[in-house]
Amino acid sequence: MSKSVFILPTNQRLKVNEEVIELLFSLAQDSLDALESGGILVGRILESSADYVIDDASVPMAKDVQKRNSFVRDSEGHQEYFDQHWAHQEGRCFYLGEWHTHPEKVPKPSFIDQRGWRNLLNAKIQEQTTLFFIIVGIQRLVIWQGVNRNGRIRIFRVGDINRYE
Numbered sequence: 001m002s003k004s005v006f007i008l009p010t011n012q013r014l015k016v017n018e019e020v021i022e023l024l025f026s027l028a029q030d031s032l033d034a035l036e037s038g039g040i041l042v043g044r045i046l047e048s049s050a051d052y053v054i055d056d057a058s059v060p061m062a063k064d065v066q067k068r069n070s071f072v073r074d075s076e077g078h079q080e081y082f083d084q085h086w087a088h089q090e091g092r093c094f095y096l097g098e099w100h101t102h103p104e105k106v107p108k109p110s111f112i113d114q115r116g117w118r119n120l121l122n123a124k125i126q127e128q129t130t131l132f133f134i135i136v137g138i139q140r141l142v143i144w145q146g147v148n149r150n151g152r153i154r155i156f157r158v159g160d161i162n163r164y165e
């Protein structure tokens with residue numbers, strides 16, 4: 001796995017923990033009957049540099065609805081996951097965004113994905129004005145950054161990771 005550090009337009013960096021990358025690719029829809037998976041991204045914002053680090057990701061839970069082309073997350077289990085992290089990290093971890101899989105080689109966000117991302121940015125969870133969105137394709141995982149600047153939302157592509165490089 002080649003690259004897990006990305007430079008953001010603000011010159012901050014985004015680092016994605018290698019274990020998270022492996023976990024997400026392990027749930028890629030690489031067989032014809034594989035269902036869509038998803039979860040939340042949890043991490044830190046470093047005090048010194050304001051760099052973002054994605055440390056962990058939740059995986060599908062019992063109450064989530066997984067289908068071939070959709071994934072509906074039941075917030076309860078993932079909230080519990082986050083609360084456990086929060087306690088473990090003594091409150092220094094943040095909700096940093098969402099991830100889900102697509103049954104295509106190089107994933108492209110659907111209209112529903114983009115609308116969902118905008119809704120999350122508008123919700124300003126934990127006062128976060130920046131969130132990351134990952135779609136895991138069969139070959140590539142693509143990362144987008146969403147920013148809510150005084151209600152003006154912008155989403156741009158940060159980069160991608162090739163599963164086989």
Ligand SMILES: [Zn+2]
Pocket residue numbers: 100101102109110113135
């Ligand atoms: Zn999608």
